Amino acid sequence: MTKLLSYLTPISIALLLATPCAQAQNSQARSLSANSMSCTAPSGESGGLQFPADQSYLRTAISGNAAYDSIDGMRMKQLVEEQTAIARRYRDAGNQFWGRIIGTASDHETADWMAEQLRNAGAENVRLNPIDLPPQWLPDSWELTASHNGQDISLVSAWPTYGSVGTAPGGLELELIDVGLGMETDFQGRDVNGKAVIVHSIPTSGAIINSARQNGAIRRADEKGAAAILVVLELPGNLQMSLYESNTAVPTLAIGSQDGAALQEMLTSGDSVTLNVKLEVEELTELSTSTVRGVVPAASPDAEKIVIVAHRDSLFEGGSDNASGVATAIELVRYFARVPLDQRLRSIEIVGTPGHHNLTSTGFRWLSENQGSLLQNAALLINAEHTAHALVDRWGGELCATNAVGPFSWRINGSAELQRLTLQAFDDFGIPRWAETGGPTGEIRPIANAVPSIVLMHAGVLLHSNIETAGAVPAISLAATTRAYARIIDEVNRLEASRLAPLEK
Structure with a gap:
């Protein structure tokens, strides 16, 4: 944790700690199967949360509306x-x-x-x-893999932000860097030019309205020369989430907090982490x-x-x-x-x-x-x-x-x-x-x-x-x-x- 906090300014630390990040799984590639915790948002692709049966929901007795x-x-x-x-x-x-x-x-x-x-x-x-x-903009396929000291993990929760540009067919191989919440102070002394930049984002009401969008973190990373941007949505589990268009000039994707936590663990070792990004986008x-x-x-x-x-x-x-x-x-x-x-x-x-x-x-x-x-x-x-x-x-x-x-x-x-x-x-x-x-x-x-x-x-x-x-x-x-x-x-x-x-x- 001490090494992770070295990446963040005091403001970012306070905000990020207020929104706990789900723990990375031990496996090299986090599955999209349900999480074992009874109340945690699963990473299942279709099962979702375990919602109550329809007859269990609270009802309001209404008089005079039998029609x-x-x-x-x-x-x-x-x-x-x-x-x-x-x-x-x-x-x-x-x-x-x-x-x-x-x-x-x-x-x-x-x-x-x-x-x-x-x-x-x-x-x-x-x-x-x-x-x-x-x-019409339509992403055909994408794949993101992080590599560190012989270990590879697949970022299975990755989802392109709407309208994101794609990569060349061969993809991109980039050094990875984490800038916390992406406030202006988070970029001070950090060279993000030509790198894949991680921005952590705290949902407000819905996750599509989030801190990275509100405080300009995505735009800031783009303007400072990022070659790709990953937005970690700090919600429990490993949700896939489609964010509104980010209007960046580089591939920009959202990932779940379990994938984000795995990348943080790699980065805290102090050794370089490489991100391979392939995103094929068509205009139909x-x-x-x-x-x-x-x-x-x-x-x-x-x-x-x-x-x-x-x-x-x-x-x-x-x-x-x-x-x-x-x-x-x-x-x-x-x-x-x-x-x-x-x-x-x-x-x-x-x-x-x-x-x-x-x-x-x-x-x-x-x-x-x-x-x-x-x-x-x-x-x-x-x-x-x-x-x-x-x-x-x-x-x-x-x-x-x-x-x-x-x-x-x-x-x-x-x-x-x-x-x-x-x-x-x-x-x-x-x-x-x-x-x-x-x-x-x-x-x-x-x-x-x-x-x-x-x-x-x-x-x-x-x-x-x-x-x-x-x-x-x-x-x-x-x-x-x-x-x-x-x-x-x-x-x-x-x-x-x-x-x-x-x-x-």
């Missing part, structure tokens, strides 16, 4: 599982960079699946609107994607509408992000399609966008370019995104699944009356939420202020990780959010659109 009992959490959980299975099939077909990735076979399978589910739920005029994609052309559209018509063809947006793409399984949101949108169609036609005051329009997990933010762009027609006569816009998630707690060097859900951030663009009825519905259905508004706006960000809109999202520690599985999405959480949205829509439909809009400033 929404038909909204079925277990049915939605099945929809989540079917989407995560699409992602795993894509992985098992030999794709190292996997998920429901835009423009790929998994994207097209997800679009067809969603269209079928909307039809089964009772939507009409279900169609896929094709979109030609600009060239002539790809396409689509939006998935469907409607539950109102009694009058001239009626106003409620627009529900759910992005379809994911990194890894994407159980919460965003299989949960798609499941919520489909279940809302099922609920409102069973309302007699002559009682439907406003239509419900569903849009499954191709999403924003790509460098060109295709979902954002499509919504922005099509907002005129999409939002014409819209009384309310709902973003169905990250609509369910289990609460994950932390105790020292462990991550622990709980039998609670959330918490959720929220944003409401609208009148005080819209805010009151929305928050009351969230509270009545037992949805734990921030006391004040804030957090991400998500997929509808370009159009959220064009009409009255509602966003409820959970963006926690597992977001964009390989353990954000279907198991992380409790049926009770799906039911609570979707029932709340159904009641909000019912109450909004009894109000004139003018009573939903925010007051002009």
Whole structure:
């Protein structure tokens, strides 16, 4: 430990010790199999944490809302599982960079699946609107190996940051150096030019929002001449995590804390450590994607509408992000399609966008370019995104699944009356939420202020990780959010659109 601390400034020492690093395993290559500690986040690629059975989650007794009992959490959980299975099939077909990735076979399978589910739920005029994609960044394969005094270890948790540049086919062979948290003082007296630089990063809420991103450590290493950058995510286990684009000029990858600890142990010997990096990146052309559209018509063809947006793409399984949101949108169609036609005051329009997990933010762009027609006569816009998630707690060097859900951030663009009825519905259905508004706006960000809109999202520690599985999405959480949205829509439909809009400033 004394040798390790010699690498770090006092500030870095304090921050790093506040976030314990998982111990390196004794084997030369850390496996992606489950960790033996009962509460620690495993390094398993699909098993994830051991979440409680669905019937074990805390429930809130609700009176006066029996009309929404038909909204079925277990049915939605099945929809989540079917989407995560699409992602795993894509992985098992030999794709190292996997998920429901835009423009790929998994994207097209997800679009067809969603269209079928909307039809089964009772939507009409279900169609896929094709979109030609600009060239898409896609890492084909990568391999990282560290060598020290005849010992080689494979960094099995390595995952490219989004948009990272690749290496030449032969890869890179670089001296490895550790700069702690990557503050400016951590670089003083350290020559990182032409070397592979390790930066330790402390997650804030979700790991995609972390200290290395917030304090400029990645940018700083790039500007000081690093030839490759490794971001160690200081969470227990050996998670694979997809970070947002780092905009560096060199290969940049995230690794788990067990792999990071193994590298630190090598470095504390005082002898040189060599990192071999191979990262093959392609820029694919002539790809396409689509939006998935469907409607539950109102009694009058001239009626106003409620627009529900759910992005379809994911990194890894994407159980919460965003299989949960798609499941919520489909279940809302099922609920409102069973309302007699002559009682439907406003239509419900569903849009499954191709999403924003790509460098060109295709979902954002499509919504922005099509907002005129999409939002014409819209009384309310709902973003169905990250609509369910289990609460994950932390105790020292462990991550622990709980039998609670959330918490959720929220944003409401609208009148005080819209805010009151929305928050009351969230509270009545037992949805734990921030006391004040804030957090991400998500997929509808370009159009959220064009009409009255509602966003409820959970963006926690597992977001964009390989353990954000279907198991992380409790049926009770799906039911609570979707029932709340159904009641909000019912109450909004009894109000004139003018009573939903925010007051002009």
